[in-house]
Amino acid sequence: MKIAVITGASSGMGKAFTKQIDEKYQELDEIWVIARKKEGLEGLKKEISKLRILPMDLTDRQALEEFSTLLKREKPCIQILVESAGMGIQKKIEDTAVDDLRRMTELNCTALTAFVAMCLPYCEKGSRILCLASGAAFVPQPSFAVYAASKSYVLSFARALGAEQKGRIVVTAVCPGPVDTPFLEKMGGKENMPFYKKPFIADAEAVVKKALKDSERGREISVYGFAMKALRAVCKIVPIRLLMRFM
Ligand SMILES: NC(=O)c1ccc[n+]([C@@H]2O[C@H](COP(=O)([O-])OP(=O)(O)OC[C@H]3O[C@@H](n4cnc5c(N)ncnc54)[C@H](OP(=O)(O)O)[C@@H]3O)[C@@H](O)[C@H]2O)c1
Structure with a gap:
């Protein structure tokens, strides 16, 4: 059974990935979608018939553990894995509850790592993995410190995994700037974003379209839009302490 697995599919870019993967890769037998809210996943059923809803x-x-048992039982061939589940909190560390900091690293780093490792034996030559990192991975960000650090982890992890799997599996780290999804609302809304980020808010469908294209081309990093490409280039040459002053 050929499948795609998409985490964070109930909302934002995960939802867009689910729809675009369904349209683009007709050969898939099932698309397994994962998030906590069952109703968010159920909503996709109106448009996509071959969904398997896995609230978790x-x-x-x-x-x-239960997901691992499911894999052992069904032995699917995972052709595409998208790791889109993630969360962010934009506050100084001293103003953030320790449990919230822990939840962020657990979801963005620990769970992502465990999930990829669990799925890897079910991928085959030609399978593809896309991990949602962020433009925040390029530079440390005061007041967004743990989120940016967690996304640097994802970027580093995805690149190293891609090197380990070279010739077998393409691993793409997706690194957008701000994207217009419910994520922005959870962070306080577009109106409260730093002024320098507002002009660069991207459309989720466009970011996902480019990410899928970059993955097909075997790219290890997908960066949407001129502004983020420029930021990435700047981060390679300008000293980090100067960049952080601007941030
Ligand atoms: N939007 C942006 O500006 C932006 C920019 C760069 C990178 N990113 C990254 O892109 C990814 C997708 O973000 P988005 O903008 O699409 O955000 P979103 O709309 O908030 O979606 C986040 C998804 O993660 C799921 N999720 C959260 N906690 C979970 C948990 N403990 N277990 C399982 N699923 C969980 C949510 O579903 P439930 O609540 O139903 O669990 C939801 O489906 C994230 O990794 C984010 O960090 C976002």
Whole structure:
């Protein structure tokens, strides 16, 4: 059975990935979609028939164990894995509850790593993995410190995994700037974003379209839009302490 697995599919870019993958890769037998809110996933059923709805909290070890058992039972061939589940909190570390900091690293780093490792034996030559990092991965960001650090982890992890799997699996780290999804609302809304980020808010469908194209081309990083490409180039040459002053 050929499948795609998409985490964070109930919303934003995960939802856009699910729809575009369904349209683009007709040969798939099923698309397995994962998030905590069942109703968010159920909503996709109106448009996509071959969905398997798997509500789960990716930070729950028991849920991951159950997913591992499901894989062992069904032995699917995972052709595309999209790791889109993620969360962000934009506050100084001293103003953030320790549990919130822990939840962020658990979801963005620990759960993502465990999930990819669990899926890897079910991928085959030609399979593709897309990990949602962020433009925040390029530079440390005061007041967004743990989120940016967690996304640097994702970027580094995805690149190293891609090197380990060279010739077998393409791994693409997707690194957009701000994208117009519910994520922005959870961070306080577009109106409260730093002024320098507002002009660069991207459309989720366009970011996802480019990410899928970059993955097909075997690219290890997908950066949407001129502004983020320029930021990436600047981050390679300007000293980090100067960039952080601007941030
Ligand atoms: N939007 C942006 O500006 C932006 C920019 C760069 C990178 N990113 C990254 O892109 C990815 C997708 O973001 P988005 O903008 O699409 O955000 P979003 O609309 O908030 O979607 C996040 C998804 O993650 C799921 N999720 C959250 N906690 C979970 C948990 N514990 N277990 C399972 N699923 C969980 C959510 O579903 P439930 O709530 O139903 O669990 C939702 O489906 C994230 O990794 C984010 O960090 C976003």
